[in-house]
Amino acid sequence: MTAPIVIVGAGQAAASFISRHVTLGSPQPLLLIGEEPHPPYQRPPLSKKYLLGNLARERLFIRPPEWYAEQHVGLRFDTRIDRIDRGKHQVVTDTGEAIDYDKLLLCTGSSARRLPAAMGGDLDGVFTLRSIADIDRRASEFQAGRRLLIIGGGYIGLEAAAVARQLGLEVTLLEMAERILQRVAAAETSAYFRNLHQAHGVDLRESTRLTRLLGEDGKVRGAELESGEIIDADLVLVGIGGSPNIELAQAAGLECDNGILVNSVCQTSDPDIYAAGDCSCFERGGQRIRLESVQNAADQGDLVARHLAGEDVSYTAIPWFWSDQYDCKLQIVGLNQGHNHTVTRPGSSGASLSIWYYRDAELLAIDAINEPKSYAFGRKIIEAGINPSPQLVADPATDLKTLALGR
Amino acid sequence: MGHKKGYITRFLTPIDKRETMAKITWKMEDGSEITAEVKNGLNLMEAATANNVPHIEGECGGCLSCATCHVFVDPEWFAKTGEIDDIEDTMLEMTDVEREDNSRLSCQIIASDALDGLVLYVPEPE
Numbered sequence: 001m002t003a004p005i006v007i008v009g010a011g012q013a014a015a016s017f018i019s020r021h022v023t024l025g026s027p028q029p030l031l032l033i034g035e036e037p038h039p040p041y042q043r044p045p046l047s048k049k050y051l052l053g054n055l056a057r058e059r060l061f062i063r064p065p066e067w068y069a070e071q072h073v074g075l076r077f078d079t080r081i082d083r084i085d086r087g088k089h090q091v092v093t094d095t096g097e098a099i100d101y102d103k104l105l106l107c108t109g110s111s112a113r114r115l116p117a118a119m120g121g122d123l124d125g126v127f128t129l130r131s132i133a134d135i136d137r138r139a140s141e142f143q144a145g146r147r148l149l150i151i152g153g154g155y156i157g158l159e160a161a162a163v164a165r166q167l168g169l170e171v172t173l174l175e176m177a178e179r180i181l182q183r184v185a186a187a188e189t190s191a192y193f194r195n196l197h198q199a200h201g202v203d204l205r206e207s208t209r210l211t212r213l214l215g216e217d218g219k220v221r222g223a224e225l226e227s228g229e230i231i232d233a234d235l236v237l238v239g240i241g242g243s244p245n246i247e248l249a250q251a252a253g254l255e256c257d258n259g260i261l262v263n264s265v266c267q268t269s270d271p272d273i274y275a276a277g278d279c280s281c282f283e284r285g286g287q288r289i290r291l292e293s294v295q296n297a298a299d300q301g302d303l304v305a306r307h308l309a310g311e312d313v314s315y316t317a318i319p320w321f322w323s324d325q326y327d328c329k330l331q332i333v334g335l336n337q338g339h340n341h342t343v344t345r346p347g348s349s350g351a352s353l354s355i356w357y358y359r360d361a362e363l364l365a366i367d368a369i370n371e372p373k374s375y376a377f378g379r380k381i382i383e384a385g386i387n388p389s390p391q392l393v394a395d396p397a398t399d400l401k402t403l404a405l406g407r
Numbered sequence: 408m409g410h411k412k413g414y415i416t417r418f419l420t421p422i423d424k425r426e427t428m429a430k431i432t433w434k435m436e437d438g439s440e441i442t443a444e445v446k447n448g449l450n451l452m453e454a455a456t457a458n459n460v461p462h463i464e465g466e467c468g469g470c471l472s473c474a475t476c477h478v479f480v481d482p483e484w485f486a487k488t489g490e491i492d493d494i495e496d497t498m499l500e501m502t503d504v505e506r507e508d509n510s511r512l513s514c515q516i517i518a519s520d521a522l523d524g525l526v527l528y529v530p531e532p533e
Contacts, residue, residue: 016464023461042468059449064457071459295473298466322472329494331472372471372497379501401500 002028003100004074005308006091008081008248009107010034012042012294013277015062016301017105022071024309028102031074033081033091038132039065044294047129047159048324051139052166057132084252086270103272105304106249106260110242110278110292115151120213125220126236129156141235144168149223149233151210153180155323157239158193162325165200172203172231174223179206186342188355189330189367196328242292244279257281259290264314265307266300276300282315289335295320318382320375331375334365334382343390347371354378356393363387373400380404429523433460433478436531445518451527452476452514462529469514471495476513477502481526485509488516488525504530 005021005028007014014032021030034040041060049055058064068075080094090098112128115121127138142148148164150157153175164171177183179190197204209226213236222232244259255261255269259281266274266282277297281290299317306313321332328351339357347353347370354374357365363382368375377400381388384404392398428444431454435441445454455463455476464475471494480488488511491499495515499506513527 019464022459044470045468059453062456063459067457067459294466294468298464320472322467322470324470329470372494375472376474376497376501405500 003089003102004029004031005103005105006030006099006101007032007105007107008091009109009245009277009279010036010038010040010077011107011109011277012040012062012297013107013109013301014105015040016298017107017276017305018068018071018073018301019063020302020305021309022073024305026305026309028308029072029074031076031099031101032068033076033079033093033099035078035080036131036133037077039063039068039075039077041132042294043130044322046132046135047156048163050132051129051135051142051160051163053139060132081248084248084273086252086273089272101272103274103308105301106268106273106275106279107277107297107301108245108248108275108279110244112156112238112242113240115210115213115238115240118212119210120215120220120223121238123213123215123220123236124218125234126213126238128238129160130242138235142167142169145170146234147172147232148235148237149231150174150237150239151223152239152241153177153182153204153206154184154239154241155181157237158197158325159323160237160239161197161202161204162200165197165202166326170203171201172233173197173205174208174210174225175204175206176209177206180204184336185367186336186339186355186357188342188344188353189369192353192369193325193328193330196325200326242278244281244290246279249273249275249279257288259288261288264316266304266315267307274304276304284335287337289337291319291335293319293321318379320379329370329372331368331372332365333368333375333379334363336365336367339364341390343394345371345374345393346396348373356390358387358390361387361389377401377404427520429518429520429525431518431522432524432526433458433463434526434528435461436529447518447520449518450514451478451516451518452512454518455513455529460529462531463513465514471498471512471514474498474501474512475503477504477506477530478511478513478516479507479528479530480509480511480516481528482509484522484525485511487521491515502530503532 082094112130147170150173181190211224214222249260260275278292323330336357345354352370354371355367366378432442443458452465467473
């Protein structure tokens with residue numbers, strides 16, 4: 001009997017790989033191994049609708065739990081893989097069980113960074129948001145009047161702040177950089193979300209450093225800032241970014257550098273091992289990058305299935321992202337890394353606008369805030385390699401549809 | 408083809424037993440079709456992925472950011488599927504298979520008694 005294609009890590013990339021494999025009618029058996037007790041599920045709603053209590057857990061699942069068996073996909077949940085034995089073509093579980101693979105797909109994802117214990121990171125009441133379990137453990141504590149302190153003004157922190165305000169918590173958010181979203185967005189986007197959160201009553205503090213969290217009997221009760229100020233808190237969410245889960249790959253001697261290095265078909269330095277999603281580091285535009293997004297996970301998973309089915313494919317997808325905060329929808333297309341100027345296009349209403357990122361004359365990316373036209377047509381414009389001048393983009397009279405579709 | 412041809416009926420577990428279901432049929436370009444009973448209140452992108460309808464991906468989970476759940480609605484049924492709002496109308500411009508007058512993003516169609524018997528045609532991207 002042929003060994004299966006083994007997929008380690010049951011997230012979006014795994015689900016996408018399996019879906020495509022099934023749709024293509026590929027005959028090779030699959031075995032999906034995940035650490036969590038759930039089939040692959042959508043993570044983006046965790047810090048949004050799921051935290052808000054507006055989405056039943058079963059609606060997070062990318063496919064219903066029974067779907068996998070119907071497609072003859074083997075499933076092992078609650079199973080941790082400890083090592084890869086490349087010589088024997090096996091993965092070995094933490095209980096010592098060896099499982100044969102023909103090809104191996106690593107979809108090990110990324111983990112939320114934590115605050116060190118020396119800063120109070122292990123106090124009770126301090127948490128990160130990454131999994132269903134993270135939310136289920138904390139949801140009951142998201143009650144009106146409680147004080148939530150958020151460390152980090154990235155998307156997770158901002159989305160959680162929005163949910164917490166909607167639920168009536170008092171929210172303080174600390175960002176050590178000069179502005180929220182500094183690493184990922186232009187000053188205009190940061191300013192929009194700063195105003196949005198302040199208007200909703202978030203005590204948002206930029207250029208503010210945390211010295212340490214303060215605890216009492218092992219339970220967090222607040223934070224001390226570098227200025228000496230003490231902020232009281234019942235709950236502390238740490239949203240300071242993620243790091244790729246590459247330990248397995250590294251220990252197996254696969255080439256890694258901020259992720260598992262892969263080629264344009266997501267193949268690692270071992271041709272029988274692939275990596276897809278948050279954990280993979282790939283080349284784009286002459287640079288090695290790693291993306292933590294649904295789009296990247298889904299497209300890479302899909303691509304590996306096509307590649308293994310013999311299709312001539314390579315990874316060239318244009319990244320896209322989104323974030324929902326209060327009633328505001330942010331949609332992003334492209335990657336703004338390396339931009340050297342931006343232009344703002346006014347939106348159709350006062351609460352909408354889009355920020356277009358350029359490197360010289362080349363359009364790299366767009367942040368569309370309540371402005372789906374800029375997102376949808378902007379995506380077409382970027383895909384087509386059209387580089388409209390900033391003047392044209394900034395002019396509200398310019399019709400983006402015409403620009404994108406030439407009609 | 409990897410997906411099952413002919414009739415597959417799956418009852419998504421009702422959260423509330425009083426809730427009713429709508430019978431929805433997806434027709435593929437190769438002539439195969441899938442019919443399922445869908446619980447009222449679920450959107451038809453979720454229903455499609457739950458029932459293994461090919462080419463409906465729903466990567467963004469139904470938040471109008473990916474346009475990967477495009478369907479053509481049987482013209483007889485089109486009006487009953489509800490209004491297309493501005494965001495959906497815009498996102499329909501970026502579907503893989505070009506939109507037509509009866510195009511919808513299926514994440515925006517919500518199963519209800521009024522849609523019992525609905526027929527959707529699934530476009531197949533190149």
